[in-house]
Amino acid sequence: MQKPSILFTGIFGAFAISVGAMVLIPHTQLASLQPQVTWDEGANSPSDIYPHERSATGREVYVAEGCFYCHSQQVRDPQYGPDTERGWGSRRTVARDYIYEDVPLLGSQRLGPDFANFGWTAKVAQKDGSEKTVSMWRNEHEDDSKKPAARNERWIYQHLYNPRTLFSDSKCPSYRYLFETKEIGEKPSPNAVAHNAKFQIVPTHEAERLAQYLLSLDRSHELKEAPTAIKPKEAKK
Ligand code: HEC
Secondary structure (H helix, E strand, C coil): HHHHHHHHHHHHHHHHHHHHHHHHHHHHHHCCCCCCCHHCCCCHHHHHHHHHHHHHHHHHHHCCCHHCCCCCCCCCCCHHHCCCCCCCCCCCCCHHHHHHCCCCCCCCCCCCCCCCHHHHHHHCCCCCCCEEEEEECCCCCCCCCCCCCCCCCCHHHHHHHHHHCCCCCCCCCCHHEEEEEEEECCCCCCCCEECCCCCEEEEEEHHHHHHHHHHCCCCCCCCCCEEECCCCCCCCC
16 A cells, blocks of 8 residues: 555645646745836826737737737847847846736747837937937848838738738738728728729728737836846947
């Protein structure tokens, strides 16, 4: 009878250690995590800082289309990789960034760029003393032939409809079924990706929500456990 009890103790022990290490210890470390709201930056509520509520339906489209299979949403600490150098974020991402997300879309591999901060913008002082809001994500060098003039909604629609028109060797799938052909009213819609004299190809409601979701992704606010590694003025121009 001694052997079965050793076996039972072993199985139970392995189970108890796993639950302790993977459930209980993380729970004690993270369960009491609170959102950090920097009131002095003009934020009125957590949703001003955390992107969770800005485009919930767009997030559903992002999940349904499986964008997270190739695009992660996590920025590594500068000492573990060049993510901040690539312009993917101003700092590493931490647990507090995902506090409102039921299932954080961290992703497990990167075939395309990380999207944790796709909609990151910053106010940058101009020579004449005024301030201009500029897109900071992937802030490529001005001379980079592949740098888009702006990563706005219209550019996202073009990329979504056929990435190969923008990057000839793009491995990003095209999502043509998120577009529909409509008759042109007075003039083509500014969001149309193609048109002839009578018809235009315009984004569906899903594509619009998806673009808004991408542009809502901004986790550049400073957190006490993750200080800003790249300030706008230091970022690559
Ligand atoms: C099979 C892998 C894969 C999937 C799935 C995928 N992408 Fe991509 N994506 C890529 C790769 C690789 C690139 C880099 C090449 C490029 O920019 O076209 C990219 C680039 C992009 C870019 C341009 C980024 C830039 O440089 O500005 C956007 C926007 C984008 N993807 C959106 C999406 C969206 C939205 C989805 C889901 C509807 C999606 N991708 C699904 C692989 C993928």
